[in-house]
Amino acid sequence: MTMETPVLELRNLQKHYFLRPDFWGRPTATVHAMDDVSLSLKRGETLSIVGESGCGKSTLGKTIVRLQDPTGGEFLLNGERADTLQGAALKAFRARVQIVFQDPFSSLNPRMSVRETLAEPLVNFGLAASRADIDAKIATLLDMVGLPRDATNRYPHQFSGGQRQRIAIARALAPNPDVIVCDEAVSALDVSVKAQIVNLLGDIQKETGLALIFISHDLAIVEHLTHRVAVMYLGHVVEEGARREIFGAAAHPYTRALISAVPNPTVEEKKPRILLKGDVPSPLAPPSGCRFHTRCAFATDRCRAEVPRLRKIGGDHAVACHYDFSADGVLIQHAH
Amino acid sequence: MPILNVSELRTHFRGERGPVRAVENVSFTLESGETIAIVGESGSGKSVTSLSIMRLLAGGRARSSGRIEFLGRDILSLGEAEMRKIRGNEIGMIFQEPMTSLNPVLTIGRQIAETLILHQHLSRAQARARAIEMLRLVDIPAAEQRIDEYPHQLSGGMRQRVMIAMALACEPKLLIADEPTTALDVTIQAQVLELMADLQKRTGTAIILITHDLGVVADVADRVIVMYAGRTVEEATTKDLFLHPLHPYTRGLLATIAKLGSSLDDNAASRLTEIPGQVPSLHESIPGCAFASRCPLVTDLCRHTAPSFEAVEPDHKVACHHVERRLQA
Numbered sequence A: 001m002t003m004e005t006p007v008l009e010l011r012n013l014q015k016h017y018f019l020r021p022d023f024w025g026r027p028t029a030t031v032h033a034m035d036d037v038s039l040s041l042k043r044g045e046t047l048s049i050v051g052e053s054g055c056g057k058s059t060l061g062k063t064i065v066r067l068q069d070p071t072g073g074e075f076l077l078n079g080e081r082a083d084t085l086q087g088a089a090l091k092a093f094r095a096r097v098q099i100v101f102q103d104p105f106s107s108l109n110p111r112m113s114v115r116e117t118l119a120e121p122l123v124n125f126g127l128a129a130s131r132a133d134i135d136a137k138i139a140t141l142l143d144m145v146g147l148p149r150d151a152t153n154r155y156p157h158q159f160s161g162g163q164r165q166r167i168a169i170a171r172a173l174a175p176n177p178d179v180i181v182c183d184e185a186v187s188a189l190d191v192s193v194k195a196q197i198v199n200l201l202g203d204i205q206k207e208t209g210l211a212l213i214f215i216s217h218d219l220a221i222v223e224h225l226t227h228r229v230a231v232m233y234l235g236h237v238v239e240e241g242a243r244r245e246i247f248g249a250a251a252h253p254y255t256r257a258l259i260s261a262v263p264n265p266t267v268e269e270k271k272p273r274i275l276l277k278g279d280v281p282s283p284l285a286p287p288s289g290c291r292f293h294t295r296c297a298f299a300t301d302r303c304r305a306e307v308p309r310l311r312k313i314g315g316d317h318a319v320a321c322h323y324d325f326s327a328d329g330v331l332i333q334h335a336h
Numbered sequence B: 001m002p003i004l005n006v007s008e009l010r011t012h013f014r015g016e017r018g019p020v021r022a023v024e025n026v027s028f029t030l031e032s033g034e035t036i037a038i039v040g041e042s043g044s045g046k047s048v049t050s051l052s053i054m055r056l057l058a059g060g061r062a063r064s065s066g067r068i069e070f071l072g073r074d075i076l077s078l079g080e081a082e083m084r085k086i087r088g089n090e091i092g093m094i095f096q097e098p099m100t101s102l103n104p105v106l107t108i109g110r111q112i113a114e115t116l117i118l119h120q121h122l123s124r125a126q127a128r129a130r131a132i133e134m135l136r137l138v139d140i141p142a143a144e145q146r147i148d149e150y151p152h153q154l155s156g157g158m159r160q161r162v163m164i165a166m167a168l169a170c171e172p173k174l175l176i177a178d179e180p181t182t183a184l185d186v187t188i189q190a191q192v193l194e195l196m197a198d199l200q201k202r203t204g205t206a207i208i209l210i211t212h213d214l215g216v217v218a219d220v221a222d223r224v225i226v227m228y229a230g231r232t233v234e235e236a237t238t239k240d241l242f243l244h245p246l247h248p249y250t251r252g253l254l255a256t257i258a259k260l261g262s263s264l265d266d267n268a269a270s271r272l273t274e275i276p277g278q279v280p281s282l283h284e285s286i287p288g289c290a291f292a293s294r295c296p297l298v299t300d301l302c303r304h305t306a307p308s309f310e311a312v313e314p315d316h317k318v319a320c321h322h323v324e325r326r327l328q329a
């Protein structure tokens, strides 16, 4: 049996930020932004990272595009170590893994025309032989993202928010990458424009086999476009699995609360909401044991002491909780 | 008598390239104890509408016309001194980003107490006691200690609850909440919305809730106003709006939003419905219907003549020339 090598594989990836070193250069505080994250992504697949503000989604994104180095663990691109690459190898890596940010207004250079914006990665990564070649490739990119070809000589401020995000996506597509990380890439867009961009990403993926890491706090959009989901809480992945498992049969008490908190735009009878008490604790001093125990209705002494490991509970479904729950969320007294 | 009656409100800004027609034609009324939601995409004029009601668009660049009646008083003709008595007292406000509306150098207790001293003429001690009471009411744990903290020492959710405490301290007749939960996480948003509904039940405050989130609307609003390019295009009870939307824009909007749970029936993730095109520029004066360039039902009439905003059924108003086609269907 041959298993397809994942495009991207994260093994126990960790990122801690060390704040304000003291006189001796020792950090005075450590932000546990991402801890022990293991995930994998296949060609043509979308893996969404969801969770509340500060749970470590962007930290994960920035680490796997090598905007910052992890403080522990490793990750692989097409089966090869990528977290330690330097020099020419790192440059080649950057062409394979691209990122699109939330704010198309600040991520595009206002003084660069669309042509310059799109030519830069082509030239930089040595992907175009001649001027004519560059022009042809730019025309293809504009077609792919649904921008008119005469957009080339215009500047970012001459476009709407949605069009700017199309330019940013075209720029990310330019080196023909294996993976694009979309960090809240549609969050700032209006609903009608959001739908256009979400559909566009889906179309491009079907055409090219591109793999996507889709970072978002918008669960309804995620449900629509994703294949798989990882739910993060305070730097940990607490649940992971296929779209249907997460949205149809969530097992972790946090995932259940998160999904139930999303206001659904319908006036039909709704399921009662699971209200979580309190705020997300500080990642400077994450709670002991299960990091969710301060807000979990089912927390026991064991939860306060012992970190639950991710364990498989189905074909493509894993959860990090000591206990099992029935479909309607009732605790089954059966510890693992 | 309604608490608030806005009719044919128009607010333009003077700009370098001519006027920005931020609010072009907005009309609605609000009864006491009622929650009305104003929805629309960014730039549709929601915030300018609320700032016009508060008369907070000073600086000479903005000009409002039309009529805004608050408890029978004509807001647009009141002097600034009278307005100051209304703001923060009879009309409370909550904005999206509490960090910009809370004063960073004053403790939260001081800020709540000051509005009470100014408007309700309480003594310092009375105001402090009332501030603690308000913080308890909005579920701030250890209110006696927290009252002496500064805004940056609180989490985003707590700051928004402090804003609510401050806005409700004087028991306003009307509360204007502009995207009050947009910057918050969903689990915290759920807490804050629950709290607002709870406080409304006790005090009978009328609420204008401005949001672009139709999920929030479905949860909390009694009635909904849909804005497009500075105009009210539809107004209905929440139930009616979701079940029988009449304006083509509203119908497009409801079709385009992703609903949780709705894509689990199909095998592959499904495409979202798109509204093609973009909103028109607010620099242009639009002779006909503002939605004409994107509307699937557009006719020549729509391009030349602006539709009037009229009741087509009791409690259901629409600005569209061809709404009868759908009523018959």
Ligand SMILES: Nc1ncnc2c1ncn2[C@@H]1O[C@H](COP(=O)(O)OP(=O)(O)OP(=O)(O)O)[C@@H](O)[C@H]1O
Binding pocket: A017, A018, A031, A032, A033, A051, A052, A053, A054, A055, A056, A057, A058, A059, A060, A217, A283
């Ligand atoms: N450069 C940094 N130095 C110190 N702490 C940081 C740094 N970057 C992020 N953090 C902290 O790490 C944690 C995770 O941050 P991250 O940006 O990954 O969150 P997120 O899940 O993307 O949140 P959001 O939904 O708000 O974008 C947060 O507590 C954040 O304050």
Ligand SMILES: Nc1ncnc2c1ncn2[C@@H]1O[C@H](COP(=O)(O)OP(=O)(O)O)[C@@H](O)[C@H]1O
Binding pocket: B013, B020, B021, B022, B023, B040, B041, B042, B043, B044, B045, B046, B047, B048, B049, B061, B282
């Ligand atoms: N102070 C101002 N000066 C000029 N234009 C403004 C000002 N405030 C808002 N606008 C414009 O008015 C329009 C409506 O804005 P706003 O009411 O804030 O929209 P929203 O519905 O997103 O709240 C936008 O085009 C905005 O750029």
Ligand code: SF4
Binding pocket: A252, A253, A254, A290, A291, A292, A293, A296, A297, A298, A299, A300, A303, A308, A320, A321, A322, A323
């Ligand atoms: S391990 Fe314990 S605290 Fe954590 S989610 Fe499970 S039941 Fe709750």
Ligand code: SF4
Binding pocket: B247, B248, B249, B289, B290, B291, B292, B293, B295, B296, B297, B298, B299, B302, B307, B319, B320, B321, B322, B323
């Ligand atoms: S008036 Fe015409 S263009 Fe405007 S919404 Fe109605 S049918 Fe469409």
Ligand SMILES: [Mg+2]
Binding pocket: A057, A058, A059
């Ligand atoms: Mg982020």
Ligand SMILES: [Mg+2]
Binding pocket: B046, B047, B178
């Ligand atoms: Mg606004």
